[in-house]
Amino acid sequence: MTDRIPRSKDNDNTVEMGEARRDFVKQRTGVNLEHVGSFSFDPAITAGNIENFIGVAQVPMGLAGPLLVNGEHAQGDFYVPMATAEGTLVASYNRGMRLLREAGGVTVSVVDDAMQRAPVFVFENARQARDFGNWIDEHFDEIRQAAESTTRSGKLRNIEKYAAARMLYLRFNFTTGDAAGQNMVGKATFVACEWIKANNPMVEKYILSGAMDTDKKHSTLNTLHTRGKRVIAEATIPNALLKSIMGVDSETLFKMRSITQVGSFMAGSVNTGAHSANGITAVFMATGQDVANVAESSAAIMFVDVNAAGDYYISITIPSMIVATYGGGTGLATQKECLEMLGCYGKGKVRKLAEIIGATVLAGEISLSSAVLAGDWVTSHDALGRNR
Amino acid sequence: MTDRIPRSKDNDNTVEMGEARRDFVKQRTGVNLEHVGSFSFDPAITAGNIENFIGVAQVPMGLAGPLLVNGEHAQGDFYVPMATAEGTLVASYNRGMRLLREAGGVTVSVVDDAMQRAPVFVFENARQARDFGNWIDEHFDEIRQAAESTTRSGKLRNIEKYAAARMLYLRFNFTTGDAAGQNMVGKATFVACEWIKANNPMVEKYILSGAMDTDKKHSTLNTLHTRGKRVIAEATIPNALLKSIMGVDSETLFKMRSITQVGSFMAGSVNTGAHSANGITAVFMATGQDVANVAESSAAIMFVDVNAAGDYYISITIPSMIVATYGGGTGLATQKECLEMLGCYGKGKVRKLAEIIGATVLAGEISLSSAVLAGDWVTSHDALGRNR
Amino acid sequence: MTDRIPRSKDNDNTVEMGEARRDFVKQRTGVNLEHVGSFSFDPAITAGNIENFIGVAQVPMGLAGPLLVNGEHAQGDFYVPMATAEGTLVASYNRGMRLLREAGGVTVSVVDDAMQRAPVFVFENARQARDFGNWIDEHFDEIRQAAESTTRSGKLRNIEKYAAARMLYLRFNFTTGDAAGQNMVGKATFVACEWIKANNPMVEKYILSGAMDTDKKHSTLNTLHTRGKRVIAEATIPNALLKSIMGVDSETLFKMRSITQVGSFMAGSVNTGAHSANGITAVFMATGQDVANVAESSAAIMFVDVNAAGDYYISITIPSMIVATYGGGTGLATQKECLEMLGCYGKGKVRKLAEIIGATVLAGEISLSSAVLAGDWVTSHDALGRNR
């Protein structure tokens, strides 16, 4: 019996090849992948999304909403599909959405937009690297032309420069339309670097990533300069509403924040909020996003205030939300349906989706932080979750 | 028409209620959730995993392997299910697995194990907080007893103390058997805190999380003191093999690491490796893990060396891998199958699973870092992915 | 003419050798080091403090106070010598001291105490490194005995363990009496490591510093686990007093903090306070501390609150204040006088000094943060400084 996974050179994303591989798994491990093999679409649509296709993970999906969004692109009520296996998660976000809707909804804004590839160039010494940096500035237009020759939707916005030792680390910032764009900018930057190499006699060696794109990795640099969309969701919640729905008051919540900020700082945490990763992951899984980007997208900055009337201003800033409504997994069967139910499938929709996710996250923040204070955090997991 | 999502008080995780909610979505948005409604299991099994169940996300799954693991719990060849929509991901991990197998396999070790809840206690001044810390040390046995009274598998290992201002931040470290354990330790810590409050007259106020558990958030603290399992995967790859399969040599790879470490440091990146989040997310989705934990689990430390013979030692240290083989989503339909095909379903299996995931991650690290250097990074995305 | 700096093998810290070297400087550079050569003590006292002695830097010193300290070791009014060349610095700290004294003084506590040397041991693989860690725990008493054999005042408190790749990083924590102790613990750890090497057959290679002592470098690890003294200074300032002396009110100050915390987080700043380095450096220079430790000692955590009466609680937590009242530069001429005027020269005084410095820092924090808000920050530099 071979240990080699079956594979068809010509046409591998088919029902037959999926079955052949599940049979192979059964032979090798004795396990019948019955449910994995239960899917409702033609595997041909997964070409470009998966290799060695064997079927699907069926991840439970719940519905939360209505979520009232006052965005520049998303406006009105939305019902949000959330895929997760964590009990209480949907219920908690749902509760937050109810509160925020009664408070008048969530104002969300996309304030920045950039996707990166960050090559590094190595020179004889630091001085040469510095001079190369000046050369880059002088030739920006040509570099942009080279980069953009590879893509219709990618636009080179600017190139950041970071110097250390005899290296110059560049960070190419692109806008990428409705795609997440990591591959698009990888290719564009590669072509730009080849142009640079061909035109600058000082350049002998470069590496296409010098680790300052921090792809699939959080970094302070992302928090500062954005990766994907920089999304800010805000709401002002009347204190009376907080008390009646959440059982906490604005002043107590505000003071708690002040104390947890210190814990967060000491820990060296990359997120001063409560649990944005939960909401982001659940919507990412439902809508065909690259879920590994939770690594970057889970960074957040919470800021709250109490206004003169005693009402609670709460905001979450997500500096690296990487989303797409086109390309990647967005066209897959359940994923496309979920995007469509949000009115977010296809071209011209990516900022709308970013706003909806931002608003969703805010709902989870107010819900969990209230629960921690009100003391019903543990009891709700007892009631709804697998806390047994 | 109501804007309220239908919900049954008695029995909500049913085929009928799922259908009722999909109908509701259709009424509200015009979208027919046909594929979302296509699942192969009885929704009753999702009780405790999801609220407002509407169906499933069908995430494409591919197969990678064989992966040769020399663990203390996982030993021999494994075929790894990976759920993702990112083209080339499975192929890239697969290539790394082939290389590592020819090199003799991956040595993986779980070197630490802890799950946290981190309450904060507030006092009149710093001195009182310090004295309270001493009291905690003196009463550790009683606190442990209180905490462990709530759980069969959770064991209180130790309590860390962090002082700032008039607060004392505690970090309760538990082992949690085969469960991930976040809820388990939340409840145990709550009961312990109530015991503390009842028995220490100085205590007036505490918050169950002072943000030093950094739940769903990366932190330097996690990198230092572990959250979940601390997993280290290592391999030594003959230089000849590197050259023939990857088209790069050990010395060049080693030098590249040295340069990217500087980029990583300047960026303030939380991961000095290549893209561990990709492999972790794909296996997490396939095996019913809490995928939001990618926020924490995506931190990593890469360390490489070239030995006297010119061979390449490569290792990845994952300080916060949060995994379970029991509880959470592990018993769901496709998820259980995937755990079973790894021989990792149920009690006594969690370290085995951690080892397999650790080895998987290492395969991805060597594959991507070679591709970046060999220059086939962009071209492979062109061939396999949606780089179009 | 030789380019070699004159040096006497037998007795180099003398008036004559200082003069010989100043003459040498004059020959080589044409500059007459008249003032550098003006000092008031016998250079013999600098043996062990400086090599190639040529004289002194005369750093201007100002006096601030009275500073009212409610410490466990420092109690009552103190006049604080501050050496600096930055106009307005002494005036600003002085203003803060006046405010704090009228508010009843500063409560200061030393809540932790540890000095480190952190060797790293390298093994064949991670599993061996982990087992070595267990061995360390089992042999702690013998290791302590070996370490403490080299010193009268150093006591080995505990050994932290951090695992990555095939290395185990240890962090030896000592208390060091009234000395800062870096050299003392270096020697003690060296002897301990040699004992370990002699007694554990697995050990082949270690490096005396694996960079986790972060000597002369700030680290999150220091903020978490203390380096030197962990000092917390606190005060509650009546709102009326704030308004009359500082021209700001507690609520406005509190809100400003909330906004600057966000800036501090985004920047990846290691200090959430205002400018603790100013006060620390000035007292360190005056009292013979190792001023390079400002690198570590300048980390700080500010926490403020407004109580029910509207009064302002302000605190500063300094997690890595490295101070000495014995050894190092504490016995030098002006340095000893300054320690004496604080009642802090010699044995049994180090916590008293830590408390006084902590209180001094708090005075500067309230003074500068008020000035920024009240708008007299720029104007005071115009009046007192070299802002011209």
Next chain:
Amino acid sequence: MTDRIPRSKDNDNTVEMGEARRDFVKQRTGVNLEHVGSFSFDPAITAGNIENFIGVAQVPMGLAGPLLVNGEHAQGDFYVPMATAEGTLVASYNRGMRLLREAGGVTVSVVDDAMQRAPVFVFENARQARDFGNWIDEHFDEIRQAAESTTRSGKLRNIEKYAAARMLYLRFNFTTGDAAGQNMVGKATFVACEWIKANNPMVEKYILSGAMDTDKKHSTLNTLHTRGKRVIAEATIPNALLKSIMGVDSETLFKMRSITQVGSFMAGSVNTGAHSANGITAVFMATGQDVANVAESSAAIMFVDVNAAGDYYISITIPSMIVATYGGGTGLATQKECLEMLGCYGKGKVRKLAEIIGATVLAGEISLSSAVLAGDWVTSHDALGRNR
């Protein structure tokens, strides 16, 4: 007896007033500040540098060199004055200078230059803050004009923008000639902000520092975008020389770096080198720099390599070296002499000084890292220091 420190309204920086205050100290504490009162200059020169002048700290100064610098501004041999009380420090730097000189000297480059003040503006919501950011870009010329109206040497280079919640954090980057420039840019930014407030109707509230200047505080932002001068010092040291002078070889040093990088990363250290703070502090104290800036200036990035011939490339990148040759303490008695002996006093000299300090730091890095490996680290402190 009054507790008030004597002060003259008219002329306070005088011999008499210094004496009056020392008498006051004697009355209050019983301590005779004999040495503090021994200085060699007219206190009038300290006006603008110190308030409540009482005398000087006499900090021992040693001489290191010759240091061979291949800078763009500093060229040839230099003798470096170092003020410190830490035994072995001067000897260690001296040893490194000898090695580097035999290796052909240190190439040093200043690759960036910026001093900041970073105000924050608060709006009704994030969208308004974003629009304000665009307004800033459009009015950059007028803002620059307003800023530069306050200073002859300060030039506004650019304004960075960072968005979070409803705030926009600006970071004004200036070049400041030969001054360190913190006060200069504070005033210039204040005037610019007042112009903005007067001309943009959206602006109601701003704070002159939103904590993103990270004045007297290290931050990742500084490491990325420079504060003061960004200085890179490099050298290539023949392996034979390393062995003969340091007793270590390039390969072993290189491998050690790789291991300590991991420790540095886990610790969350802000400096991947050995002890740059030591050299920086010692030269800062000698030459009249603002020593509190060690907080920022002590960050560093070390990068090393071994070339084909086996020789050792070593570099240190100091991203935030804040130095001046004009203003501040540079004109004081001993400080001016020390600047003069380096040929660095006054206008047009600041980059030369930065280069010399950068080269000095490199000498310390190679010296200490060799000592750690060669095992003579502890023994040298025994011989030269107060390790007794």
